[in-house]
Amino acid sequence: MSAAPLLNIKGLTLRYGGLAAVEDLDLIVAEGALDALIGPNGAGKTSLFNLISGLTRQDDGEIWLGGARIDRLSPSQRARRGLARTFQNLRLFTETTAIENVLVGMHLHVGGSLLEILTRFGRFRQAERAAVDAARELLAFVGLSSVEYAPAGSLSYGDQRRLEIARALAAKPKLLLLDEPAAGMNPAETAALRLLLEKLRAQKISMLLVEHDMSLVMRLCDKITVLNFGRKIAEGPPDAVRANPAVIEAYLGVKGAAHFRGDAA
Amino acid sequence: MTDIMLEARGLTIGYGGKLVVRDVDLTVRRGEIACLIGANGAGKTTILRGLSGLLKLRAGSVRLNGEEIANRSAHAIAARGMAHAPEGRQIFAAMSVADNLRAGAYLAPSAAEIGRRRDAALTRFPRLKERLTQQAGLLSGGEQQMLAIARALMADPKLLLLDEPSMGLAPLMVEEIFSILAALKSEGRTILLVEQNANAALALSDQAYVIEAGRISLEGPARDLIDHDGVSAAYLGG
């Protein structure tokens, strides 16, 4: 793997009082990669996502995206540079319809200056129509066509997860951070998700995936990074990570490791 | 005392003008684990919310331990021995972990009893013990999930409703949860489980129901459903 690093994290540290949620972490996501981040509950995975997307500020360290340092930018500036994410604790615009949620995700790409908005001249109509078409397509892509006009808050939990993914995709990200996308999905639904992520990979969207569903991670990912207590305890291709005693001890368990051994084949 | 803990007949529930659950019959026997499986949006959560009194029933009857509880308020149902660990965890975010647990034992008869239950819960979830004074809203997702389950256990329920208890938990912890459920069962408690980890859930359960678009499409002993071709294809990823 020699592709240029898209995301480059150096010595990142975040402390809450005495507790280090992320500690001296180095991490690279290559252009076009589909990598996973795993680790026990409370290992610091979501905290890391929050740092990358700018919702919290690090105590130390640097974050580079596509060759530029982004760790002092606001969340929206980072989004502008091609970063999108989903939330482990769903954060949809619950009162607005599913399609409008996706349209908000498209915010950065819908054209139309204030003047055009006020006069309805120029690109405005065309841009809006194109956005709506694109949003419909995305909803279809994640399997939510039937609920386009339902308020996001009225969707079932699993559907809300899908909607989060659609909203994040709407931003046409270079790097997509997915925080437990398969939570709340049954094995069959997870398999469908896997296909979906593979299609995204084919579209050259780089992804960093936090997930506890090992059947998904082991089959899908190029590289897995394992965190525990905010520190990296292992890194490498699925097979190596699965066999790593430290990972088995802290995360997979002997049974788990055995269980997933057969899957990758 | 019958050997049926929970019996729902003709359960019909909706939101606004839309009926989401129609004419569902469920039976959970004392000391057994029953599970509901189904696709996203099938209505599993809605059924649990209807049973525990969070949603009004449009029609149907629910008997808990032989007593009719349909459309009683949620707190009254809780007082009759049902605990519900709801979807989305619904922990008390600004309260400490310890206070969340105390709230779970709101109906406990004595301080000593609360202490006993708390010790039991914390042995099951050592991570929570480390975080006792932290505000619950600041826990990680999985830690919050543990808290939600522990809080439900604090009620010392006769019947426990769990909505996707393994969600967001690391593999080791998922194993732990399923062994806790097995232990609870062996203590004689009754459990109604909604679970996406259908393989593990069916392996543990006595009785299972498959929900499709708000109706029960299939029911029977859990063992039989594991081997059922349709179930295996649709829900077990097999």
Place this chain on the structure above:
Amino acid sequence: MLLQQIINGFVAGSAYALFALGFTLTFGVLKIVNLTYGFYFSAGAYLALFAALHGAPIALALPLAAFATGLIAVVLDSALLSRLRQQQAPELASLMITLGATLFLYTGMTALIGSEIRRFPIGLIEAAPFRLNGASISLTQIIIVVTAGLLAAALIGVLRATRTGLAMRAMAENPQAAELMGINTGAIMRRVSFLCGAIAGASGVLIGLEHNAITPYMGETMALKGFAVIILGGLGDVGGALIAGLLIGLLEALTAGYVSSVYKDAVGFLLLVLTLWARPFGLFGRASVRRA
């Protein structure tokens, strides 16, 4: 003069705090800015006045009035706020409904009893001030200071250490989950309404006694100050309300005494604005916890 100004400030501050305690509690538990709270303040004073005019001693008139305002609060909250809550109305609807209710209540009260300023019968409470070192403080003022302190301590105790307090906090956070724990949220809400109504009523009586001037709109004036106090202290924070009240009272007195009374009213708000710029949730308030 310094000693007297400190006493003035302390008394005024305690009065603000006394009023604010129930105000902040309503918000803390019910999550609603309940503007009718100011009305209970006025109503309490009037009810005690009527009781006193019918010969009740203050020791009877005060609790009677507090009890009655507590009941009014329960009735109003059940009729208006509970209903809205059941309909899952947006947050601001409850603000608007208390706004409408306030207009109704104040103007209704004036239409019935007039807007005349009234006073308690002379001799209802010992009026001669105590003197110390050339400064003076009256019995009513002492009662206000002591009540504010004790009440704050009691409320903190209830919230932190009792089962009811736990239920109140749980309900404040997530009423549905609280119900699942077996907490009867309706009953808790009524208890809180009663308690807050009673606190407002009692503080109306005491502050009415102190200034010996009772007007229908006294609660409205107090509500604006009370607002500043509960925000400065951090919404829902009982101890914060006590400290913020005292702080504003003292600062006002010292400003009037040593700078200029022109800025007496401004200084409280200035303190509020500057504090919020530095601490967006007041002195002791905390951001709501919701992790991404």
Place this chain on the structure above:
Amino acid sequence: ADPLTIGAIEILSGPNAKYGVAIKQGFDLGLDEINRGGGVRGVPLAIAYEDSAGSKEQAINAARQLIGRAKVPLLLGPTLSTEMFAVGPIANQRQTPIIGTSTTAIGVTDIGPFVFRTSLPEADVIPVTLRAARDKLGVKKVAVLYGRDDAFTKSAYDVMKAALAELGFEVLTTETFGAKDTDFSAQLTKIASLNPDAIVISALADAGAGILLAKQALGLPQTVRAIGGNGMNSPKVLEIAGPAADGLLVGSPWFVGKSDPLNAKFIEAYRAKYGSDPDQFAAQAYDTIKIAASALNEAKDLSGEAIRDALLKTKIEGVMGQFAFTPDRSPAVVSGVLVLEAAGGKFTILK
């Protein structure tokens, strides 16, 4: 015959309704007498009341209703000077004479040639009070306390300031309060520390009474006089403040204990009708309706200009004494100002 209806805008609800209600009672009493005596121009006189609730907006809307729809030839009121500043220009624009009975602020009649007032402006009353305090009681050093955010109390303060300077008082400090304040202890503590001979107060009745109570509570001796403006010339102040009001000095164009027969008759009739003593506002209103009736009778027609001209010529003997307007439409006779002293819950003439 159809009655001749004139309009009146007063504060009949809200916190300041006490002034408006007293005025209305004064009007109604006078109206009864006028109509018993045959009304005006051969028809009964009637008053259409509108409530301003103390709000300028509502006062304006009321005035426009009365002038534009009801087409009244003459307006009485409104209660507060602030309201007059809002309403006066409107009446003036439509050339409808408007007579304030309680608008004592500076500049009220400058609004325009159709704006009248029957109340003595503060500028005529306050110097009389202050001079009496200086000459009869030997007051030299004073502290001033005024309501800063109300047009009436502020303009009275402006008058006080000028008069204090002119009469050679030493002003130790000038303190202020807000219209809705009920706690005056900080200001009075500061004042007390300066040992003034008297405190000059510009306040409305409620605040004024509160100040007197706080003054007593802080232990300022009775010998430190309170000297009030028009706003404190109200029985309400004595009623609320009780013994704390003893020693208060106010100047007044009228006094309940004034013993002339006209006044005695008025007070008797007022007591009979309302069961209580009139105050200054009721008395001024009572005289005003008489003045209005007289002018309406004398006017050559009911046009605004005719009524204005008639008003300017009106001379009557009222409960407040001789009355006539100056050319700029304020009361002409100011000799009747009395200095009153509160004692035992009553005003008496200062000896």
Place this chain on the structure above:
Amino acid sequence: MPAALDDFLWTYQSLIASLGVNGLLALSMYVVLAIGQLSLGQAAFMGLGAYASALLSLHSGLPFPLVLAAATLIPAAFALVIGAPTLRLSGVYLALATIGLGEILRIFLIQSDLTGGALGLSGIPAKAGFALIYGCLAAVTLALMLIARSRVGRAMEAIREDETAAAVSGVDLPRYKMAALVVSAMLAGLAGALNAHASSFIGPNDYGFDAAVTILSYALLGGVGSPFGPLAGALVLTLLPEILRPLQDFRLVVNGAIIVIAVLYMPHGLIPWRPLRIGARP
């Protein structure tokens, strides 16, 4: 013009003018509420606009259009200055901080000789006719409607629902919040100037807490889904006291009761609709 109509317009002149002015104020509230900011500075901004324009009209001889422009720009500049620290606040905290700023402004107006102190300013030339007031109102309503039905409107609604999620979707929060505050200040300032030049007299107490709450209640009663909600709220709350005038003492009592009942039965506002956006369900 027939005399009857002329009389009618004259009689209701202030009312008609306040309807327009209050409509503008309601819209200025809408602009901040639409992104979930409970800012109650509108009354203060209105006061700034009113005083600025009145002083300019009385003392500067500037042409009226320039006066109006100044009346919108001065509050806007003030909003820019206080915006940065203030917009970090949320909910009731923001409300109280802005009310506090308003009270401080009020005390300044009362103390300053330039502004006539408690007596206020009178004799302001009557230059704001119906055409001007309603022209402004129509233009502002149209503009806000067009904005609501665009990506900007969507972003505003997203901020109202979840700031964090909006931010990671690329919505520039500080910019949107500041823009909303500034626009809201401009609208309130414009309303203040129009009001001053319609009623000819202004005083410092017209822009205090009561005014702030009244402006808020327009938006709350009407609903903030679309600009029409606040407009409806302003219409109802301005007309009600006049319509109920015959009830005398019980006028405001009934007024209050009507508000209570309206909220009970229409908790989402008199006009709960949200603007139909391109792409919304046909």
